[in-house]
Structures are given as structure tokens and as C-alpha cells.
Amino acid sequence: MTVWAEHAMPHLVAVPVLLPLLTAAAMLLLGGKRRSQAVLGGVSCIGGLLVGMALLRWVDASGATGAVAVYLPGNWSVPFGIVLAADRLSALMLVVTAILAVAAVTFAAARWDRAGVHFHTLFQIQLMGLNGAFLTADLFNLFVFFEVTLAASYGLLLHGSGPRRARAGLHYIAMNLLASSFFLVGVAMLYGVTGTLNMADMARKLPSIPAEDVGLLHAGASILGIAFLIKAAAWPLNFWLTRAYAAAGAPVAALFAVLTKVGVYSLLRIWTLMLRPQDKLDTPFAGEVLTLVGLATLALSAVGILTAQQPRRLAAFCIVISAGTLLAATGFSSAALLGGALYYLVASTLAAGALFLVAELIERSREAHDRLETLRDDEADFAPTYVVADVPRSPEQVEDEAPVGRVIAGPMAFLGLCFAGCALLVAGLPPMPGFLAKFAMLDPLMQLSGAVPATAWTMLVLLIVSGLLSTLAFSRAGVRFFWAPSGRPLPRLRIIETAPIAGLLLLMVALTVFAEPVLRFSRSAASSLLDPAPYIQAIMSAVPKSR
DSSP, rough: OOSSSSOOOOGGHHHHHHHHHHHHHHHHHHOOHHHHHHHHHHHHHHHHHHHHHHHHHHHHHEEEEEEEOEOOOOOOOOOTSOOEEEEEHHHHHHHHHHHHHHHHHHTTTTTTTGSSSSSSHHHHHHHHHHHHHHHBOOOHHHHHHHHHHHHHHHHTTTTTTTHHHHHHHHHHHHHEEEEEEOOOOOOHHHHHSSSSSSHHHHHHGGGGOGGGHHHHHHHHHHHHHHHHHHHTTOOSSSSHHHHHHSOOOHHHHHHHHHHHHHEEEEEEEIIIIIOOBTTTOOOOHHHHHHHHHHHHHHHHHHGGGEEEEEEHHHHHHHHHHHHHHHHHHHHHOOHHHHHHHHHHHHHHHHHHHHHHHHHHHHHHHHHHHHHHHHHHHHHHTOOOOOOOOOOOOHHHHHHHHSSOOOOOOOOHHHHHHHHHHHHHHTTTTSSHHHHHHHHHHHHHHHHTTTTTTHHHHHHHHHOOOOOOOHHHHHHHHIIIIIOOOOOOOOOOOOOOHHHHHHHHHHHHHHHHTHHHHHHHHHHHHHHHHOOOOHHHHHTTTTOOOOO
């Protein structure tokens, strides 16, 4: 049914889309067998991770340019048929999504999948939409996969019900419907100008656009860019994200950590292929706009994280900080800077997912403490009062009985260490990969300061200041959650809930130990993005298999 460009690895590129789709269909046949659905979902997510790792290894095995896997599902010739394509960036996003999916579906099996119906089915449908968005090579199917992802996310956001989720869900749905409307209008305008929806074919035709159509092209590109900025939670239309993500269930919010990156990914892909200036075509949605929007998002979210009083809102603001950093780095068109930003994308996304899971356990222990205090207050109203006479004690007795230090129980120690690890990751403190990623971006910014001094120096300062403000916010939260309380009942931690958190943090340690090969891969992915000719050639040269 399909051939790949230059190499053959039959049908594997379609598996990340087909596997969750077939899994969701099988779950519907299972009916209400929750345990069976949980096992099937976990196996499917692990299979998706293995497929993503196989694709990542394959696309990176062809030297500096890398390989591009092209799949024609309907066996139609390019640019008329649907096209799926995997390069370094696509494969990287597939692996990140699969890692978060495995962690989230494992955590959900403890209790969250019982809070409503069809949790695992919606989870798999969202995975299908995410993977499809990372693999598609034409704008219309990018829109389709966006809508599949959003439709599933509406159900997942409301999973567990409650007025808080309902209110946050209304804002979430309204903003994403607005973005989808912009998306559809922008795609229609670009199709009217270029006569194609295939991104590679569109990129090839842009330099030959007639002068009388350039204005319409600019308008369509700008509208499409606005749609992606809304989905990427860029300022000023990102007020919906913190409330929605904080209201979602913990495993849902953990997967949502990569959902916002779909907007960043799409903007990065479209911008490097079509919206950058080509020949004499002066595209108004230039790098300066992306950089300024990204810097504004980064600055305001760094200040906003100081206002967060709940651990889930801390995690939500971390996602916005990550999006602002990635958008700002994209606009500079520097392979070294973009490579560091892609490494930061991996670290920050996985850290935010782990933080959402940790936040659930922290808030659960606080809720148990509040219920216990209420019961104690009720009992105190009916308890008899006793008067105990003071017995004189010597200073030596008082000193012997005084506690030395403070013993932290095992569950709280685990949560505290996990929270501290997430804080180090998000704030970019050594020795975690967040620090290495920011350090990898600082050197290119120093080199760019001669060409674009204002924006380069601004981003450099904001990277440092955002880390400082994040450190302050997490330090304050750590004191409030772990040090100040006394007499709080110990949370009940289950292995199925703690294992995903520990796994994500151990993966962060691995990213630190193996930082050099990961940075090499991310820089190669950035170089391939900024030189899209091989990607375009691979897609346009794919031919259907003869019957």
C-alpha cells in the first residue's frame, strides 16, 4: 500500500495512529470491564512507546541530514492523497507523548479511571489525535487531528465532574473553538492562493505566488499563525490554560502537558516550511513577532507563577513558561538556540507531567488533614474538660524531653523529594536537565546579541529571572506544604501511583547523564527544521505502490 522515501520500514509510521484507534475500539467492545481496559490501555501505551523509539532511532541513523519516513495511507500520489511523515522532530514528540501516556495511564489505574465513564477510551482517542498531529504532512489532516484531540480532551477535562471542572471546561472549549475557527479560515485562504494543502507542496509553490495574491497569502498565514499561538497558550490569549489544567484530573493534566506543545510543534513546522521569508516573499508573520510574543509570554508567566497558591497551578504556569521559551527561541532562526530549546521541550514537558501527579498526592493529603480537623472540632464541642495540674520539672528534664530536629515520615519524604526534583527541573537549577537546556540556550544568545542585541539580551535575562522567580515560588510552596504543617495525617501512597512519578524523575536523571547525545539529536533536529529541503524532497518524491 505504501512506499517510504529511499528506505523501506513498512507501515511502522502509521502504527502510532492506528494502535490507539484500534485500542479504543476494542475498549468499547469490552464494555464496563475497567480492569481489562486499564491493562489493554497500558499495553497499548507501552507499544506506542516502543514504536516511537524505533522510529526515532531509524530517522537518526542516516547521518547529519537524517531520514524522513513517508507513508501514503490511501496509496494516492502526492500531493493529492493523505501523507504521513516522520522526521527527527516528529519522532521526538512521539516518544515524549508515549512516555507521558505510560505514566498517566498507570497513575489513573489506581482510582481516576473510576471517576467517570470511558476514561481509557477517551485517553486512547486523544493519543491518536496527538500522534496524528505530529505525523501528518498536510494542513487539512492537521486540522482533523487537532479536532480529534480536542474532542477527546473535552471529555477528559470534565472526567470526574464537579462545578470547578465545568466552569474551567467552558473557558477551555470556547478558546479552542475560537482557535479552530481561525485555523479553518487560515487553511482555506492558503488553499485558495496555492491550490494545495500538502505542506511540502505549498512550501515549494510559495516563491512563485503572483504579486496580486501576496496580500491574501499574508492574511491567511497570519490567521493560521494566530490559531497556533492560541493553542500554544501564548500571551495574551493564554488565561484559559492555568484554570483548565489545574481543574483537570491528575493523569489528564499530565497528558495535557504535551497537548500545548502541539501548538508549538505546529507553529514550528509551518513556520520553518512556509512562513519564513523565501526569496523575495516578505512574510509578515516573521521571526520578530514570534520572539516578541514568546518573550511576553515568558515574562508574564514568570510573574504569574508567584501568585500560584496551589501545586496544580504551579504546574500549569510551568507549562506556559515552557511555551513562551520555545516560541521566543523559534523566532531567532538559530540552529544552536533551537536545538537547546528542543532539549528544554523534552525536559520541561516531562517535569510538568510529573509535577501534576505529585500535586495530586499533595492535595489529597491536605484534604485528608482538613477532614480530620473538622472531625476533631466537632468532637471537641461534646468532649469533657479536664484540668491537669502543672508538675514542676527541673531544667534538665525539660531539656531531655525537648525534641531534637524533626522526623519526616516516609510518604512525606517521598513527596517532598519528588516536589523538590520537579522544582529543580522547572526552575532550571543544576544539575538537572532544565539547567543544561537553559545553559545550551545562553551561549547562542550571547552570540546573537551582536545581530539582534535587544531581543537576545532580553531573552537571556528572562531565562535567568524566570528561573529565579520559579525557585521562589516553589520554595514558598515547599515550606507551606511540607515544613509548616504539623500533625497532618500521612497520605496513603500506592506503588501504582508512586512508580510513574519515580520513573519520570529517574528519566530526568538519565537526560542529565546522557545530555550530550540528546543535545546532539535535538540540534540535528533543529538544523533539519531550518533547512527543510530534504523534508520537502522526501515527501514530493514518494510514489504510490503499483498494484
